[in-house]
Amino acid sequence: MSSEVKSGNEHPQSYVGFANLPNQVHRKSVKKGFEFTLMVVGESGLGKSTLVNSLFLADLYSDRKIPDAKGNGHHANGTVGVVGNGYRPTTGARNGPELTSQQLLEKFHKNVKISAKTVEIEERGVKLRLTVVDTPGFGDAINNEDSFQSIVKYIDDQFEKFFHGERGLNRRNITDSRVHCCFYFISPFGRGLKPLDIQFMRQLHQKVNIVPVISRADALTKKEVDDLKKQIRREINDEGIKVYTLPEVDEDEDQEYKEEVRQMKEAMPFAVAGSTTSIEAKGKKLRGRVYPWGVVEIENPEHSDFIKLRNMLITHMQDLQEVTQEVHYENYRLQKLAEEARAGQAELILDHHAGDTATDKEKMKRMLEEKESELRKMQEMMAKMKAEMSMNSSK
Amino acid sequence: MSSEVKSGNEHPQSYVGFANLPNQVHRKSVKKGFEFTLMVVGESGLGKSTLVNSLFLADLYSDRKIPDAKGNGHHANGTVGVVGNGYRPTTGARNGPELTSQQLLEKFHKNVKISAKTVEIEERGVKLRLTVVDTPGFGDAINNEDSFQSIVKYIDDQFEKFFHGERGLNRRNITDSRVHCCFYFISPFGRGLKPLDIQFMRQLHQKVNIVPVISRADALTKKEVDDLKKQIRREINDEGIKVYTLPEVDEDEDQEYKEEVRQMKEAMPFAVAGSTTSIEAKGKKLRGRVYPWGVVEIENPEHSDFIKLRNMLITHMQDLQEVTQEVHYENYRLQKLAEEARAGQAELILDHHAGDTATDKEKMKRMLEEKESELRKMQEMMAKMKAEMSMNSSK
Numbered sequence: 001m002s003s004e005v006k007s008g009n010e011h012p013q014s015y016v017g018f019a020n021l022p023n024q025v026h027r028k029s030v031k032k033g034f035e036f037t038l039m040v041v042g043e044s045g046l047g048k049s050t051l052v053n054s055l056f057l058a059d060l061y062s063d064r065k066i067p068d069a070k071g072n073g074h075h076a077n078g079t080v081g082v083v084g085n086g087y088r089p090t091t092g093a094r095n096g097p098e099l100t101s102q103q104l105l106e107k108f109h110k111n112v113k114i115s116a117k118t119v120e121i122e123e124r125g126v127k128l129r130l131t132v133v134d135t136p137g138f139g140d141a142i143n144n145e146d147s148f149q150s151i152v153k154y155i156d157d158q159f160e161k162f163f164h165g166e167r168g169l170n171r172r173n174i175t176d177s178r179v180h181c182c183f184y185f186i187s188p189f190g191r192g193l194k195p196l197d198i199q200f201m202r203q204l205h206q207k208v209n210i211v212p213v214i215s216r217a218d219a220l221t222k223k224e225v226d227d228l229k230k231q232i233r234r235e236i237n238d239e240g241i242k243v244y245t246l247p248e249v250d251e252d253e254d255q256e257y258k259e260e261v262r263q264m265k266e267a268m269p270f271a272v273a274g275s276t277t278s279i280e281a282k283g284k285k286l287r288g289r290v291y292p293w294g295v296v297e298i299e300n301p302e303h304s305d306f307i308k309l310r311n312m313l314i315t316h317m318q319d320l321q322e323v324t325q326e327v328h329y330e331n332y333r334l335q336k337l338a339e340e341a342r343a344g345q346a347e348l349i350l351d352h353h354a355g356d357t358a359t360d361k362e363k364m365k366r367m368l369e370e371k372e373s374e375l376r377k378m379q380e381m382m383a384k385m386k387a388e389m390s391m392n393s394s395k
Numbered sequence: 396m397s398s399e400v401k402s403g404n405e406h407p408q409s410y411v412g413f414a415n416l417p418n419q420v421h422r423k424s425v426k427k428g429f430e431f432t433l434m435v436v437g438e439s440g441l442g443k444s445t446l447v448n449s450l451f452l453a454d455l456y457s458d459r460k461i462p463d464a465k466g467n468g469h470h471a472n473g474t475v476g477v478v479g480n481g482y483r484p485t486t487g488a489r490n491g492p493e494l495t496s497q498q499l500l501e502k503f504h505k506n507v508k509i510s511a512k513t514v515e516i517e518e519r520g521v522k523l524r525l526t527v528v529d530t531p532g533f534g535d536a537i538n539n540e541d542s543f544q545s546i547v548k549y550i551d552d553q554f555e556k557f558f559h560g561e562r563g564l565n566r567r568n569i570t571d572s573r574v575h576c577c578f579y580f581i582s583p584f585g586r587g588l589k590p591l592d593i594q595f596m597r598q599l600h601q602k603v604n605i606v607p608v609i610s611r612a613d614a615l616t617k618k619e620v621d622d623l624k625k626q627i628r629r630e631i632n633d634e635g636i637k638v639y640t641l642p643e644v645d646e647d648e649d650q651e652y653k654e655e656v657r658q659m660k661e662a663m664p665f666a667v668a669g670s671t672t673s674i675e676a677k678g679k680k681l682r683g684r685v686y687p688w689g690v691v692e693i694e695n696p697e698h699s700d701f702i703k704l705r706n707m708l709i710t711h712m713q714d715l716q717e718v719t720q721e722v723h724y725e726n727y728r729l730q731k732l733a734e735e736a737r738a739g740q741a742e743l744i745l746d747h748h749a750g751d752t753a754t755d756k757e758k759m760k761r762m763l764e765e766k767e768s769e770l771r772k773m774q775e776m777m778a779k780m781k782a783e784m785s786m787n788s789s790k
Contacts, residue, residue, distance in 0.1 A: 045584030142591050143538040189440030189582070189611060196537050216584060219614035221686055291616055292697050294689020302687050 033127030036317055037116075037177060039208065040132065041151060041200065042185025043139040046215045051183075051274035052132055054287065054298060055310050056121060112137040112150045116177075133179060139196055147196065148203045155179050155207050159332040167373075178329060180320045181244070181313070182208045185215045186269065188224075192231040193239075201241045207328055209244035209320050211312075212236070217271035217304060218289060218296045225271045232269055243269075246312070247319055264312050270305035273298050340370075428515075428522030431712055432572060434603065435527065436546060436595065437580025438534040441610045446578075446669035447527055449682065449693060450705050451516060507532040507545045511572075528574060534591055542591065543598045550574050550602050554727040562768075573724060575715045576639070576708070577603045580610045581664065583619075587626040588634075596636045602723055604639035604715050606707075607631070612666035612699060613684060613691045620666045627664050638664075641707070642714055659707050665700035668693050732765075 040048040118131045133154070138147050158177045165174035182204065186197060193201075201210055212232065217225055236243060249261050273296055275287050281295045289296040298306045313320075435443040513526045528549070533542050553572045560569035577599065581592060588596075596605055607627065612620055631638060644656050668691055670682050676690045684691040693701045708715075739761075 043584075045582065045586060047584075140589060142542075142594060143540050145538050147537075187440065187584070188614075189438075189442075191440060194535060199537060216614060218686070218688075219583075219611060221684060289616060291613070291689065291691075293613075293691050294686065296686075296688050 033120075033129055034317065035129045035131075035176065036321070037131040037133060037179050037181075038313075039135065039151075039155075039179045039182040040185065041135045041138055041182060042215065043187065044136065046185040046187060047274050048134065048183075048185055048215070050276060051213075051215065051272060053276045054274040054306070055313070056119065056130060112147050114150055114154045131177070144196055148200055151200075152203060152207070155204070156332070159207075159329055162329065163333060163336060178324055179208050180317070180324045182210050184210050184212045186212055186232065188214055188217050188219045188228065188271070190228075192228070193235045198235070198239055198241070201236070201243070202239065205242045206331060209323055209328070210241075211244050211309075212269040213309065214269055214271040216273060218273040220271070229267075229269060229271065244320065244323070246316065260311065261315075264308050267305050267308050270309040270312070272306045272309055273304040274306065337370075428524055429712065430524045430526075430571065431716070432511075432526040432528060432574050432576075433708075434530070434546075434550075434574045434577040435580065436530045436533055436577060437610065438582065439531065441580040441582060442669050443529065443578075443580055443610070445671060446608075446610065446667060448671045449669040449701070450708070451514065451525060507542050509545055509549045526572070539591055543595055546595075547598060547602070550599070551727070554602075554724055557724065558728060558731060573719055574603050575712070575719045577605050579605050579607045581607055581627065583609055583611050583614045583623065583666070585623075587623070588630045593630070593634055593636070596631070596638070597634065600637045601726060604718055604723070605636075606639050606704075607664040608704065609664055609666040611668060613668040615666070624662075624664060624666065639715065639718070641711065655706065656710075659703050662700050662703050665704040665707070667701045667704055668699040669701065735765075 038052070040052060042048055113136050114133060115136065116131055116133045118129060121128045121130060135151055138144075138151070141147070155178075158179060162174060162176055162178055165171065168174075184197070184201065186193065190197075201212070204210060214220075214225070214228060214232070220228065246261055246265055249258050273289065275289050275296075275298050277287060277289070278285055279288050279290055279295065281288065281297070286297050286299065288298055296303050298304050301307055433447070435447060437443055508531050509528060510531065511526055511528045513524060516523045516525060530546055533539075533546070536542070550573075553574060557569060557571055557573055560566065563569075579592070579596060581588065585592075596607070599605060609615075609620070609623060609627070615623065641656055641660055644653050668684065670684050670691075670693050672682060672684070673680055674683050674685055674690065676683065676692070681692050681694065683693055691698050693699050696702055
């Protein structure tokens with residue numbers, strides 16, 4: 001990767017003082033490494049795996065099976081090079097030439113499977129533990145009404161895990177599997193968004209940072225790309241869908257970075273082509289797709305928004321995590337607490353009617369404790385925000 | 396069009412005799428003109444209209460509206476240049492910015508509309524009256540379980556019309572709107588057939604000549620095209636789907652034509668790119684798609700099977716019509732007669748029980764007449780076949 005996560009370490013190492021705090025944060029995060037979870041959603045054949053592999057130069061999907069319409073997997077050649085952890089709410093023996101009635105059913109009412117894989121990438125001493133959550137089967141069935149369910153459930157499940165971890169005793173060792181970003185793949189052949197695209201984004205936009213991506217954009221001419229982008233932006237706006245938007249650039253950032261972000265914003269939704277094939281063209285080695293009429297260079301900004309998408313992701317990993325924590329997870333948590341409060345009150349009323357004053361008091365005590373714990377958390381958060389603000393102003 | 400419908404007119408005009416029969420047939424058909432009905436089916440965005448316009452160099456769809464996911468039509472610029480006759484089993488006001496509840500319903504349970512347009516094309520004095528039946532909306536909904544219904548119904552309706560016409564008094568003026576060929580568009584991004592593709596072909600292959608087409612094939616490299624073709628051929632075979640196959644070439648045809656047909660057979664399913672845009676490249680005018688990395692020439696056999704598809708259609712129009720008449724329509728007719736016979740017998744039994752012998756006799760008389768009419772038709776057909784055989788052998 002050519003860019004790296006930005007952090008304020010412009011000051012010389014000899015200087016020791018308040019301004020060194022960012023360096024401490026920096027050193028600590030280098031030691032600890034970064035964690036990031038990316039989800040990819042879109043019809044099969046839109047190049048999800050190829051794009052992810054191109055973005056991180058890692059072969060995450062070398063061991064995957066490509067299913068035909070029957071659901072039989074054809075093993076792709078290659079070796080497994082990932083840490084790997086699977087999440088499969090429903091599984092079944094899907095191999096062998098004979099179809100069971102279950103498989104025949106799946107063939108036309110294909111379930112969406114969720115599978116998560118983790119790779120560790122190291123670059124200039126900075127470790128990134130990247131988890132990619134794939135959603136094979138999305139949109140591939142004749143009837144796709146159930147396509148969202150398992151995806152919504154997966155995202156909620158990770159929030160739920162974190163919610164319990166946060167309230168438990170050993171808060172230091174919470175494993176955070178929340179999804180920080182979701183690339184949603186749009187077909188280049190649509191004349192805008194399909195009903196399935198709109199439904200998906202509507203169901204998910206308050207749970208995860210959606211980054212819509214026009215994939216396999218090398219099937220479109222320049223004018224077709226521009227028209228499709230305009231149409232998609234219009235529809236996203238008209239449908240009231242909230243996709244992830246880049247935050248305002250601070251006034252004191254350098255001009256080059258400001259210009260880069262301006263171009264990123266302008267290019268959204270990114271129209272990308274992916275490839276992991278290394279080819280020789282114009283006397284240099286590059287990754288691309290070789291057609292009889294020419295070579296698509298995926299890192300050439302005239303051919304594809306690939307570099308823009310990669311830079312956007314890398315320079316905004318922290319922002320994507322913060323929005324996940326402060327907006328999407330907070331939504332989930334407040335909803336959860338409201339549910340609990342309602343359930344608690346209902347119990348209180350029931351208990352009151354039964355006249356059991358001892359249990360009554362215990363319940364109220366527990367609710368009070370929870371309220372206090374909430375208050376403490378808010379104070380912690382405010383303290384953290386203040387610290388960050390003073391860091392920023394001291395830069 | 397560079398090719399024209401083949402007919403045996405190699406003999407000098409002075410010769411008069413039995414061998415002139417084909418010339419008579421030829422002259423008559425030139426006067427009468429040819430009629431052909433082509434249906435196009437496939438998800439929107441797969442380039443159906445562009446391909447049809449490219450094939451016949453006519454702008455059939457200059458007046459079409461491209462609907463967004465809401466179902467609102469955006470009027471495309473252009474003038475109407477077609478004879479036009481619409482077939483819409485269900486219609487509704489689909490314009491205006493506000494959505495009615497009916498439109499909201501349609502948005503996610505999009506109906507497949509059927510629309511037929513007729514153009515008259517003349518080439519070297521030979522007239523072709525071409526009807527293109529379009530099926531907008533196919534495969535575009537979230538739930539596509541009803542996608543086939545209106546298409547199956549349309550094809551059956553045309554058989555039904557012809558069936559009634561054939562039995563009526565004025566048999567000379569039967570209008571024949573039966574579908575002779577159906578181009579089924581397959582996405583280049585699938586890894587073979589989708590469940591929807593398989594279901595469609597299974598439901599239709601005994602009613603119409605299906606010619607599967609991999610469309611927008613300029614999104615695939617040469618190897619990807621080859622792999623996809625192999626996979627589709629395998630699946631069509633495994634699923635027991637009967638697509639249209641080219642008939643054996645007569646031994647006495649010239650070597651060049653034999654080779655052409657061999658290449659056509661080998662290339663199926665045709666992988667095509669369409670374009671109506673005239674461009675200047677390599678110092679000549681051609682139709683193609685201009686990408687930043689090169690120009691796809693749609694008539695270049697190295698770039699696309701477009702020419703093969705066009706030649707296949709033109710050299711096999713008559714065969715497609717014959718298979719429609721002798722296989723698909725015959726299937727329909729026999730089924731229809733069997734149904735009527737069953738209904739007749741049921742009535743007979745009922746009548747018999749009622750003891751109404753007068754009606755009984757009338758029914759039997761009618762059935763006998765029908766049987767006789769069947770026999771006459773078969774004799775006619777045999778006579779026609781014999782005539783054709785002797786024509787062929789006299790060539």
